[in-house]
Amino acid sequence: KICTASVPHRSDDVVRSNPELRGRIRAVDTKPWSEDELLKIGKTGFLILGYNVQDATLRKLAREAFTSPQLMQAICLQACFTVGIYESLDDVISREFTPAEIRATLQETATRTDFGSLIRLMHEGPKTRGTERKDYDLEDGSRGDVYRALLLAIKRDPASMSLPWNNLSRRVQSICRPDSPQASSLTTACSQIARIAKDMYPGQRIVDWDGEPNNLLSIEDPYFLYYLRWSDKLDSLKKIIATAP
Numbered sequence: 001k002i003c004t005a006s007v008p009h010r011s012d013d014v015v016r017s018n019p020e021l022r023g024r025i026r027a028v029d030t031k032p033w034s035e036d037e038l039l040k041i042g043k044t045g046f047l048i049l050g051y052n053v054q055d056a057t058l059r060k061l062a063r064e065a066f067t068s069p070q071l072m073q074a075i076c077l078q079a080c081f082t083v084g085i086y087e088s089l090d091d092v093i094s095r096e097f098t099p100a101e102i103r104a105t106l107q108e109t110a111t112r113t114d115f116g117s118l119i120r121l122m123h124e125g126p127k128t129r130g131t132e133r134k135d136y137d138l139e140d141g142s143r144g145d146v147y148r149a150l151l152l153a154i155k156r157d158p159a160s161m162s163l164p165w166n167n168l169s170r171r172v173q174s175i176c177r178p179d180s181p182q183a184s185s186l187t188t189a190c191s192q193i194a195r196i197a198k199d200m201y202p203g204q205r206i207v208d209w210d211g212e213p214n215n216l217l218s219i220e221d222p223y224f225l226y227y228l229r230w231s232d233k234l235d236s237l238k239k240i241i242a243t244a245p
Contacts, residue, residue, distance in 0.1 A: 032067035035059065041072045049080070050089025057097050064106055064229070066161055066222035071109075078109040110230040113223040118200050122193045123147055123237050135239075136176040142238035146172075146181040146189045154219070155228050165215035190217050197224075 004014055015022050042058040061079070065072035080086070082105045083097065097105070125133065125147040133145040138152060153171035154163065163171075168190075173180045181189070190209045194217075197206035205220035219225045228234065 033069050033072075034067075035062050038062035038065050038067070038069060038072045041069060042076045045073075045076055046095070047092065048088065049085060050092050051085065051095040052092050053095055053097070057102070060102060061105075064159070064226065066159070066219075066225055068222040071222055071226060074112050075105060075109050078112075079105045082108065106230045107232075110227050113227050115206075115224050115227045116231070116233045118197060118206070118224070119151065119228060119233050120237065121196050121200065122151060123234070125189065126192055126196075134181075136180065137178075139175050139177065140235075140238065144239060146185045147193070148234075148238070149175055149181060150186065150189045150193065151228065151234055154217075154225070155234065159225060159229060161219040161222065161225060163217040163219075165217075168217055187211070187215070 006013055015025060039055060039058045039062045042053065042061060043055070046053045046058075061075050062072060065075060079097065079101075082101055083095070085095075123144075125145065133147075135143050135145050136149055137143055138149060140152065142148070149172050150168075152175050153168060156171055156175070160167075165187075169183065169186065172186060191211065194207045194209035200206075206224050208218045208220055210216045210218065
């Protein structure tokens with residue numbers, strides 16, 4: 001008997017690569033943490049400290065933890081620092097977080113992990129040979145090529161760790177104005193950022209591109225997606241569109 005481990009969207013790779021194993025494989029699935037399970041981390045922890053936080057607020061935090069209990073714990077810890085909770089209370093009181101406090105919490109938590117170098121390399125893309133890549137006017141007021149457009153599409157709301165081709169393509173089209181990258185250019189960019197992540201972190205799975213026939217971009221590391229969304233790294237790399245005086 002042998003045991004193999006694979007991420008969910010690659011669960012059939014063993015059989016696909018060796019059809020003779022079909023019918024001889026038994027799958028044991030382990031599911032990622034659900035939003036409700038992550039919410040319980042915050043609910044339980046804040047109640048122990050003596051603070052009753054509404055589920056709607058905790059759900060916002062859980063949604064940004066992207067199935068990771070460790071990330072949810074880090075967000076909740078930073079929330080305490082943000083609003084000045086340093087010790088437990090004798091009695092339970094209600095405590096709500098303002099939108100500004102939530103945003104400050106999420107932004108500060110991004111400093112606990114750093115994918116700055118990886119995002120910079122993805123943003124640059126591989127070196128071009130001959131013709132330079134075409135730049136596009138983007139919705140954030142910047143100008144960039146297909147790699148910046150792709151990263152902005154991944155960052156966009158609603159955030160998802162799994163982006164099928166149709167969804168990803170629509171995101172890129174909505175980000176670029178008036179025209180957007182061709183399909184072939186976008187698929188190449190998806191493949192390249194996955195390769196860049198693998199080259200930089202050979203022992204980890206950060207981003208994965210499953211090409212034909214699935215055409216699925218998967219974010220395997222919740223911390224990468226979190227850092228992309230809440231750090232200022234992508235904003236610091238942008239080129240501002242020049243406007244006439």
